[in-house]
Amino acid sequence: xxxxxxxxxxxxxxxxxxxxxxxxxxxxxxxxxxxxxxxxxxxxxxxxxxxxxxxxxxxxxxxxxxxxxxxxxxxxxxxxxxxxxxxxxxxxxxxxxxxxxxxxxxxxxxxxxxxxxxxxxxxxxxxxxxxxxxxxxxxxxxxxxxxxxxxxxxxxxxxxxxxxxxxxxxxxxxxxxxxxxxxxxxxxxxxxxxxxxxxxxxxxxxxxxxxxxxxxxxxxxxxxxxxxxxxxxxxxxxxxxxxxxxxxxxxxxxxxxxxxxxxxxxxxxxxxxxxxxxxxxxxxxxxxxxxxxxxxxxxxxxxxxxxxxxxxxxxxxxxxxxxxxxxxxxxxxxxxxxxxxxxxxxxxxxxxxxxxxxxxxxxxxxxxxxxxxxxxxxxxxxxxxxxxxxxxxxxxxxxxxxxxxxxxxxxxxxxxxxxxxxxxxxxxxxxxxxxxxxxxxxxxxxxxxxxxxxxxxxxxxxxxxxxxxxxxxxxxxxxxxxxxxxxxxxxxxxxxxxxxxxxxxxxxxxxx
Amino acid sequence: xxxxxxxxxxxxxxxxxxxxxxxxxxxxxxxxxxxxxxxxxxxxxxxxxxxxxxxxxxxxxxxxxxxxxxxxxxxxxxxxxxxxxxxxxxxxxxxxxxxxxxxxxxxxxxxxxxxxxxxxxxxxxxxxxxxxxxxxxxxxxxxxxxxxxxxxxxxxxxxxxxxxxxxxxxxxxxxxxxxxxxxxxxxxxxxxxxxxxxxxxxxxxxxxxxxxxxxxxxxxxxxxxxxxxxxxxxxxxxxxxxxxxxxxxxxxxxxxxxxxxxxxxxxxxxxxxxxxxxxxxxxxxxxxxxxxxxxxxxxxxxxxxxxxxxxxxxxxxxxxxxxxxxxxxxxxxxxxxxxxxxxxxxxxxxxxxxxxxxxxxxxxxxxxxxxxxxxxxxxxxxxxxxxxxxxxxxxxxxxxxxxxxxxxxxxxxxxxxxxxxx
Numbered sequence: 001x002x003x004x005x006x007x008x009x010x011x012x013x014x015x016x017x018x019x020x021x022x023x024x025x026x027x028x029x030x031x032x033x034x035x036x037x038x039x040x041x042x043x044x045x046x047x048x049x050x051x052x053x054x055x056x057x058x059x060x061x062x063x064x065x066x067x068x069x070x071x072x073x074x075x076x077x078x079x080x081x082x083x084x085x086x087x088x089x090x091x092x093x094x095x096x097x098x099x100x101x102x103x104x105x106x107x108x109x110x111x112x113x114x115x116x117x118x119x120x121x122x123x124x125x126x127x128x129x130x131x132x133x134x135x136x137x138x139x140x141x142x143x144x145x146x147x148x149x150x151x152x153x154x155x156x157x158x159x160x161x162x163x164x165x166x167x168x169x170x171x172x173x174x175x176x177x178x179x180x181x182x183x184x185x186x187x188x189x190x191x192x193x194x195x196x197x198x199x200x201x202x203x204x205x206x207x208x209x210x211x212x213x214x215x216x217x218x219x220x221x222x223x224x225x226x227x228x229x230x231x232x233x234x235x236x237x238x239x240x241x242x243x244x245x246x247x248x249x250x251x252x253x254x255x256x257x258x259x260x261x262x263x264x265x266x267x268x269x270x271x272x273x274x275x276x277x278x279x280x281x282x283x284x285x286x287x288x289x290x291x292x293x294x295x296x297x298x299x300x301x302x303x304x305x306x307x308x309x310x311x312x313x314x315x316x317x318x319x320x321x322x323x324x325x326x327x328x329x330x331x332x333x334x335x336x337x338x339x340x341x342x343x344x345x346x347x348x349x350x351x352x353x354x355x356x357x358x359x360x361x362x363x364x365x366x367x368x369x370x371x372x373x374x375x376x377x378x379x380x381x382x383x384x385x386x387x388x389x390x391x392x393x394x395x396x397x398x399x400x401x402x403x404x405x406x407x408x409x410x411x412x413x414x415x416x417x418x419x420x421x422x423x424x425x426x427x428x429x430x431x432x433x434x435x436x437x438x439x440x441x442x443x444x445x446x447x448x449x450x451x452x453x454x455x456x457x458x459x460x461x462x463x464x465x466x467x468x469x470x471x472x473x474x475x476x477x478x479x480x481x482x483x484x485x486x487x488x489x490x491x492x493x494x495x496x497x498x499x500x501x502x503x504x505x506x507x508x509x510x511x512x
Numbered sequence: 513x514x515x516x517x518x519x520x521x522x523x524x525x526x527x528x529x530x531x532x533x534x535x536x537x538x539x540x541x542x543x544x545x546x547x548x549x550x551x552x553x554x555x556x557x558x559x560x561x562x563x564x565x566x567x568x569x570x571x572x573x574x575x576x577x578x579x580x581x582x583x584x585x586x587x588x589x590x591x592x593x594x595x596x597x598x599x600x601x602x603x604x605x606x607x608x609x610x611x612x613x614x615x616x617x618x619x620x621x622x623x624x625x626x627x628x629x630x631x632x633x634x635x636x637x638x639x640x641x642x643x644x645x646x647x648x649x650x651x652x653x654x655x656x657x658x659x660x661x662x663x664x665x666x667x668x669x670x671x672x673x674x675x676x677x678x679x680x681x682x683x684x685x686x687x688x689x690x691x692x693x694x695x696x697x698x699x700x701x702x703x704x705x706x707x708x709x710x711x712x713x714x715x716x717x718x719x720x721x722x723x724x725x726x727x728x729x730x731x732x733x734x735x736x737x738x739x740x741x742x743x744x745x746x747x748x749x750x751x752x753x754x755x756x757x758x759x760x761x762x763x764x765x766x767x768x769x770x771x772x773x774x775x776x777x778x779x780x781x782x783x784x785x786x787x788x789x790x791x792x793x794x795x796x797x798x799x800x801x802x803x804x805x806x807x808x809x810x811x812x813x814x815x816x817x818x819x820x821x822x823x824x825x826x827x828x829x830x831x832x833x834x835x836x837x838x839x840x841x842x843x844x845x846x847x848x849x850x851x852x853x854x855x856x857x858x859x860x861x862x863x864x865x866x867x868x869x870x871x872x873x874x875x876x877x878x879x880x881x882x883x884x885x886x887x888x889x890x891x892x893x894x895x896x897x898x899x900x901x902x903x904x905x906x907x908x909x910x911x912x913x914x915x916x917x918x919x920x921x922x923x924x925x926x927x928x929x930x931x932x933x934x
Contacts, residue, residue: 311764332767341765349765354758363755364766372748379746 001030005069008033008166008197009054014063016049023049024060027223029216031166033068036188036198038212038229040205040241042296042467046221047201051168054199055087056080067166086159087168092151094143101126101139104158129160133190148273149180156187167191169200173207174298177275185211203241203296205234205504219243235501242467242500250444252451255475258287261459262339262428267317267327269300269307277303279483280317285428285459290450292474293463296503300483301463302344305432309341310334321428335364338427342417342434344463346410350417353406357395360405361386361420389419393449411442418449429453432463447473467503471496481505526822529873533820533866534834541859545851555849559856562844563837567720569844575796577836578729579604579788583814584821584828585733585740586641586784591823592744593757593777599644599659600785601811602666603637605804607786609670610636611793612801615690616679625693630790637786638779640666645778649771655778663811667804674803681800689799696728696794727795734829736787741825753777785811813839816864835860 003010011029015022024046031037041047052058054065056074065072067083074080080087094103105122112118126139135153143151152172159167169188173181188198188211202208208215208229215232217224217240224240262285271277278300285291295301306312307327308319314327321337334341343349351360362371362382370381386401393415395408405413414434421429431450435443450473454460464470470477477494479486479502486502489495522528542552563573583600590597597603611633618628643662647653673679679687692700702708703722712719744750755763756773764770788810793799817835821827842856 309765330767330769331764332769335767343765345761348759348761350762352755352759352762355755359751363762366751367748372751375748377746377748377751 001028003066003069003071006033007031007066008068009199010064010066010069011050011054012064012066014050014053014060014065016046016053016058016060022221024053025221025223026063027218027221028226029223030226031197031199032214033197034192034195035213036192036200036211038208038215039199039201039218040203040208040215040237041218042203042241042465045218045241047218048170049221050218051087051170051199051201054080055085055168081162081164084163084165085168086162086164086166088152088155088159088170088172090171090174092148092155094151094154096144097142099140099142100137100146100154100157103143103154104139104161106158108162126157126161129157133160133187133194135187147180149176149183152176152180152184153187156191160191164196166197166199169198171201171203173202173204181207203504205237205241205501208237209234217241234504235497238500238504239497241504242496250447250451250472252473253455255289255454257289257475258457260284261287261322262461263318263320264304264308265318265320267304267307267319268315269303269312270315271303276315277483278307278314281480281484283461283478283485285461287427287459288454288457289476290454290460290462290474291476291478292470293461293478293480294467294470294499294503295465295480297465299480301432301465301480303483304480305341305344305430305463308334308339308430335424339430340364340421340424340426340428341430342414342421342432344432344436346413346417346436351405351413353404355405356402357390357405357408357416358382358386358401360416361389361401363420365420365424385423389416389423393419394445395419411438411445414438414442414446418446422449422453426458428459428461430461430463433465434462435464435466435469443469467496467500471499479503523873523877526870529870530820530822530867532873533863533870536866537859537863540862541855544858545855548851550849550851555845555851555855558848558851559838559841559845561848562841565844567717568724569840571721571724571726573833573837573840574730575725575727575836576840577832578727578733578795579792579810580813580817580835581730581733581828581832582736582788582791583785583811584817584832585737585814585825586781586788586811587814587818588821588823588825588828589740589744589784590777590781591757591818592750593753593773594760595645595648595655595774595777595781597641597644597659597778597781597785598656598815599641599662599811600781600788600814601807601809602659602663603640603782603785604789604811604814605663605666605670606640606789607633607637608789608793608801609666609673610786611790612687612690612799613673613679615694615793615799616688619691620693622693622695625691626696626794629690629694629794630787633786633790633793634783635786637789638783641778641780641782641785642775644782645775648778649774663807667807670801671803674801684802686798686800686802690793694794695799696732696791697796698726698728725796727791729791729795732787732791733832736784737825737829740784744825749776785814788814816860819864820867822867822870 001010007030009029009031011027014024014027016024027046027050029039029050039047039050049058053060054074056076056079059075065074072083074083095106098106101119101123104126123139129135130137130139135157137146137150137153137157143154156167172184176184185207192198200212212229214226215229215237216226217237219241264281264283267278267281268276269278281300281304283291293301303312307314310326310329310331310333317327318325319327321339324337326334326337347353352363358379362385366372366377370378371385372378383401389395390398390400395412395415400408405416408416418434429450434446434450438446450460450462462470462474471491471494475491476488477491477499478488479499481503482505489499538556542556545552545555562569564570583604586600586603587597611629614632615625615629618625620628640662644655644658647658648655674687681688699722712722744754752763752768752773755766755768756770760770793801813835817828817831820831820834838856838860842853845851845855846853
């Protein structure tokens with residue numbers, strides 16, 4: 001499409017690479033003036049990267065950006081702001097101890113001259129904005145005292161105060177309650193009526209249907225299509241987002257599920273802000289079975305793992321392993337009950353990066369014999385154990401026992417964790433995003449290890465944001481959305497379209 | 513290849529940065545001395561003479577260093593799990609006070625007396641450190657704040673006890689000294705004998721040393737250092753502690769009780785600082801606590817020592833000796849060269865400052881190597897670094913690219929990686 005004055009933003013053939021990875025590959029974006037434009041894609045599809053290019057946080061390797069038909073070079077966010085672009089990040093950037101008004105004027109303070117703050121005038125200006133767009137917030141309230149929804153409004157006000165015409169909202173609904181989401185959509189419409197242009201990054205189909213005029217879909221850094229939202233159904237959108245991927249075949253025999261090893265009943269828990277995040281979640285895993293939990297990030301997966309590992313309190317319900325309740329005890333108790341967990345954040349939770357491979361290999365068993373006796377470590381036993389794991393799991397470089405684990409590649413770090421957790425001989429192995437950041441060869445390896453554990457009669461719970469992974473590896477697919485399991489399917493009946501729709505909250509909509 | 517490998521690693525080792533920092537301290541001191549009209553050569557000469565000029569001086573340097581090695585050890589130990597034990601000063605005071613009280617009240621044979629004094633001092637320091645640990649572990653109150661407040665409480669509490677009638681030695685500013693059976697000074701009896709006098713005349717070297725407060729303290733300090741190293745690196749306790757210090761979240765996930773470890777660590781750190789107080793009371797004249805108008809800074813100097821040592825227990829011995837040497841040798845700077853001994857504080861400050869800039873040295877080394885690597889790459893073929901086994905610099909770069917390749921949207925990871933390489 002040619003540069004056109006009627007388009008607030010046009011981004012043509014944007015390519016951005018990080019190292020060897022193409023985060024964006026000739027992506028197109030054309031946003032009409034005075035509309036709400038959604039960018040839809042899975043985690044890691046490149047949505048945020050694209051917007052960071054527009055906001056000047058990244059520079060594209062190639063491609064052009066036009067604003068109202070004029071070619072611009074957005075070197076940094078200052079330039080973006082000067083061009084009237086504002087961005088509200090997923091994580092708010094507010095000063096907790098300041099009032100709303102103070103936060104809004106931060107960086108663009110109104111002064112009486114001589115550098116004296118004119119808070120009164122600033123407050124008036126803020127109040128005008130509040131009234132104009134119906135953004136109900138009290139300018140004198142302190143940030144730490146107001147709800148997340150209000151904080152988001154403060155962020156929007158901040159952008160408006162700086163005179164933005166083009167507002168980018170990065171996953172604005174991820175942290176909001178349903179009521180707050182409705183309010184936000186109302187605000188967005190009012191802004192557009194006032195001539196602003198809004199770009200919203202999301203993977204929630206329902207919200208796109210409810211708010212956006214047009215939608216651009218990106219998948220794995222590739223531009224897929226731009227559609228009029230009114231012309232497509234939710235399931236068509238889901239289709240485009242997920243795409244028809246080639247199934248990587250994973251060799252495995254049919255599962256022979258045994259008795260129930262792990263059972264979650266009506267589990268409830270709250271997130272860090274005290275809002276309910278697990279809402280009567282039920283899940284069961286049998287011996288000799290891999291249950292895959294499919295879902296989009298932020299639907300309670302993280303909290304579920306934390307409750308199981310006793311890093312978070314359960315507000316209600318039970319978590320049972322071999323019939324024994326383990327909720328609200330200690331992390332150590334979870335382990336001793338036969339649960340091993342491969343954590344999603346391997347560098348933060350899974351490993352002590354400054355420790356050697358040896359030391360990391362016994363991170364949860366250092367206090368057991370033969371690794372230590374009466375409080376004294378037996379380095380030789382630890383080293384021998386590690387050497388065995390290194391051979392068995394083909395961890396490279398071999399003889400890396402004395403090396404700091406920081407020096408190993410991501411795939412080999414992951415192998416150490418998996419080897420360690422499997423060596424605990426758990427009844428239940430929980431793998432959270434076990435292949436995140438790994439290359440194809442390493443991914444295959446990890447999958448094989450999980451299946452091998454299943455074949456040994458262990459229960460395996462695989463939690464992944466990659467739908468492919470769940471569909472290929474799991475014997476049973478459970479879909480999580482909004483803190484509850486929306487449906488469970490045997491692998492043979494798991495259809496990626498139905499599941500994709502359910503993951504994006506479309507399934508519940510259809511049912512309603 | 514082997515040689516350059518060694519050098520590359522040496523430049524990157526913290527000890528190299530520390531040596532640079534110490535040299536910088538001397539250079540800055542020399543510049544300031546020169547600009548103030550003193551001859552820097554003779555002044556610094558006087559400083560070194562004051563440290564090593566006579567056997568007696570060396571002995572005094574060691575004696576002076578002993579307590580700060582131990583407080584340094586206390587700080588380094590706590591720092592291994594990420595705690596900043598600025599409260600070592602207060603723990604030192606409480607340790608010395610308890611040692612004095614028990615050593616004065618109890619009069620038993622040395623074999624009982626000394627362990628009893630040690631027990632009292634260590635327990636007092638440990639409890640005092642434990643308060644900080646409890647507040648930190650249980651209520652997450654910053655250990656620096658509580659540490660500083662408890663330091664002042666210790667100072668005034670100590671002054672209060674010193675002035676109690678049963679403890680206060682009339683016409684002095686001190687308490688009654690501990691009983692002689694509690695002394696860890698060596699050869700105190702023998703020193704005054706006739707035989708000793710003749711022996712000293714025949715062996716002036718030993719005689720000179722014997723004129724100082726030669727005591728067991730340094731040996732105990734070294735033994736403690738070895739013990740603490742052993743605890744840190746060979747026991748499960750040390751393993752837990754280091755895991756918490758390096759990566760609290762990973763430790764938590766592995767089932768290590770972080771709160772409990774915080775409290776235990778502060779108990780041990782406090783005990784160590786208390787032990788430093790014990791060593792001063794049992795080893796050095798007047799074997800008693802005096803009324804204090806300000807901190808003696810044994811604990812605070814321990815912070816500098818631990819910092820210069822880079823948190824390494826063994827390093828604390830060396831840094832403590834350096835520190836003790838500068839403090840003691842600084843006196844001769846004053847009376848031999850006429851230069852103000854405050855220059856020592858400037859020197860210590862500069863060293864600490866430059867140790868803090870350790871990262872800077874690493875960055876400079878990185879940059880030099882990168883430039884070298886770029887040059888060699890230019891001269892060589894234009895291979896894209898795929899062969900990997902080039903310099904350390906390009907190895908690191910290799911990991912960065914693989915990491916980013918794996919994670920599409922993770923600029924944090926990238927900065928993490930580059931942050932690491934510095």
